[in-house]
Amino acid sequence: MAPCEEPHQEPEAAVAVTENALKKWEKVREFALGLPGATEEFPWGETVAKVNKKVFVFLGVTDGSYPMGMTVKLKDEAAHAHAMTSPGAEPAGYGLGKAGWVSIPLDEEGSPAAELLCDWIEESYRTIAPKKFIAELEAR
Template sequence: MTEPRKPSQRALRTWARVREFALGLPGATEEFPWGETVAKVNKKVFVFMGVDDGTYPMGLTVKLTDEEAHAHALTAPGAEPAGYGLGKAGWVRVPLDEKGAPAADLLCDWVEESYRTIAPKRLIAELDGAGE
């Protein structure tokens, strides 16, 4: 059995930036079910961020209900519908350490879309500034 590869510094920086963005969304919390890092809103997961144990491969899993965003996400190198039947509901797993992996800005856009499909309307209004 071979040792797992360490993720690249780029993947680690991307992961950290996306995690910070996700946890900055209104009502977002971080939890660690199944040994995995997730961001939740209203007790529901809106992004799976993988296992932060420094092993390879690193990735994010988001729910994209917009057909164009979903199709775009699936064109990312190594991207695939999420396992455990989640892919049928629009969940996509995107590796962070593949050559040509999406930039953090695009991943944050996808995290926000996933958040918007899960979050209650009052938190979406807060995100949009209507709660001010």
Template sequence: MDERAKGRGDAQAVRERVRGFALELPGAYEDFPWGESVVKVNRKIFVFLFLGHLVAGQGDSPPTATVKLTDPGAHAHAMSAPGALPTGYGLGRAGWVTIPLGAPDAPDAELLCDWVEESYRTIAPKRLVAELDARAAG
């Protein structure tokens, strides 16, 4: 199986797979504040999907996914990913983690989708989380 088939390697393909997964969650919709893609539920962001940009003095940054992980184990796992950082603007203190996409040793799309679902469960209203659970059970 090649790297793309496992969900690694092509940052844009990984980003689109994660984006598609996020948009399938109950009540999820895409918005574009700051000209970048975010997915929201109940007017609250649960995943940022930045395409990457020029970082002063550092060259281009890779595309990233940013999720809120309040479970200590998931948070620690995400922070162990190569290049992962607590999210800026004080969001890192609340459990937000920014993860670069597409590097050979980056988390695969399936794991990223698991983290997106956890972020969704943290942000979404209980009735939508219950709807997600009902889908999974049915």
């Protein structure tokens, strides 16, 4: 295969991965927006979840122009290391990776299950959220 050729993928497989990624995206979005004080905004044409006017998860776009994914801030070293082993995961761009932000594709073969992604979203939320919202979360 020539260096610039894309590997052949059957159309059905591509659709299945995209549908799976969209289902994960919907689950993690719903989870993120269910956290205390969470709001949804659309800066830069991207979906983000914020708490106290600060982003705790970037959810990207769903229009097919970019691979589906999410970006979270993981201060826990074990969680960060685990996230970085996800297929296609990388430190977030724009210097955010230096502060612990990790970008995780949702449409890669073998990408994490929605439950694990939600755990990472909760960790990112706890890093960003004020104590009163964290207390509310723990009281649930």
